[in-house]
Amino acid sequence: MITMKDIIREGNPTLREVAEEVVLPLSDEDIKLGEEMMEFLHNSQDPVKAEELGLRGGVGLAAPQLDISKRIIAVHVPSGDLENPEPTLSAVMYNPKILSHSVQDACLGEGEGCLSVDREVPGYVVRHNKITLSYVDASGVKQKIRLKNYEAIVVQHEIDHLNGVMFYDHINQENPYALKDGVLVIE
Ligand SMILES: Cc1nc(NNC(=O)[C@H](CC2CCCC2)CN(O)CO)c(F)c(N2CCN3CCOC[C@@H]3C2)n1
Numbered sequence: 305m306i307t308m309k310d311i312i313r314e315g316n317p318t319l320r321e322v323a324e325e326v327v328l329p330l331s332d333e334d335i336k337l338g339e340e341m342m343e344f345l346h347n348s349q350d351p352v353k354a355e356e357l358g359l360r361g362g363v364g365l366a367a368p369q370l371d372i373s374k375r376i377i378a379v380h381v382p383s384g385d386l387e388n389p390e391p392t393l394s395a396v397m398y399n400p401k402i403l404s405h406s407v408q409d410a411c412l413g414e415g416e417g418c419l420s421v422d423r424e425v426p427g428y429v430v431r432h433n434k435i436t437l438s439y440v441d442a443s444g445v446k447q448k449i450r451l452k453n454y455e456a457i458v459v460q461h462e463i464d465h466l467n468g469v470m471f472y473d474h475i476n477q478e479n480p481y482a483l484k485d486g487v488l489v490i491e
């Protein structure tokens with residue numbers, strides 16, 4: 305089971321590598337890894353388990369954060385309203401690829417954090433508001449989906465990890481809260 309000790313922190317060169325595409329058909333090893341990544345996200349969002357296991361909350365995780373330089377990400381984004389426990393997006397994605405994106409940009413009003421970064425880095429992380437994404441799912445089926453707002457932000461943060469990019473690389477050094485006209489701030 306994945307816990308915080310398995311997550312590498314900034315300074316580890318793997319976080320700055322471009323990860324390798326996963327070989328298809330998916331190996332049992334890569335399928336198992338995806339399941340473990342998703343299990344980590346579930347545990348991290350369960351107050352009892354997170355406390356027990358000392359997990360930081362997470363809505364996404366990328367294989368390079370486990371020192372595995374493969375193009376695998378897991379995302380588990382809860383809907384937010386407690387009545388509807390259905391997550392808005394829950395998937396393990398192999399070889400995810402952004403096919404196209406909106407001109408419209410967006411950022412999280414709260415900024416971003418990262419399980420591989422043990423410090424606060426304030427500032428807006430400006431990303432695409434909408435993306436069209438292809439990936440291979442855990443059954444080996446090629447998927448093509450469109451995401452927007454919060455879900456799109458999470459997936460872009462994870463795909464960045466596959467390309468050796470950290471969220472703070474996007475923050476304006478002069479003025480971390482500088483915003484061009486028209487950037488959607490997602491609260
Ligand atoms: C936004 C948020 N980021 C949390 N952490 N950071 C992460 O997930 C990093 C990835 C996210 C950082 C910004 C975009 C992607 C992990 N990353 O480094 C992987 O590359 C959260 F934990 C969190 N939530 C809201 C939902 N809540 C449901 C109940 O359980 C607690 C959970 C907390 N929202």
Ligand code: NI
Nearest residue numbers: 417418419420
């Ligand atoms: Ni991260």
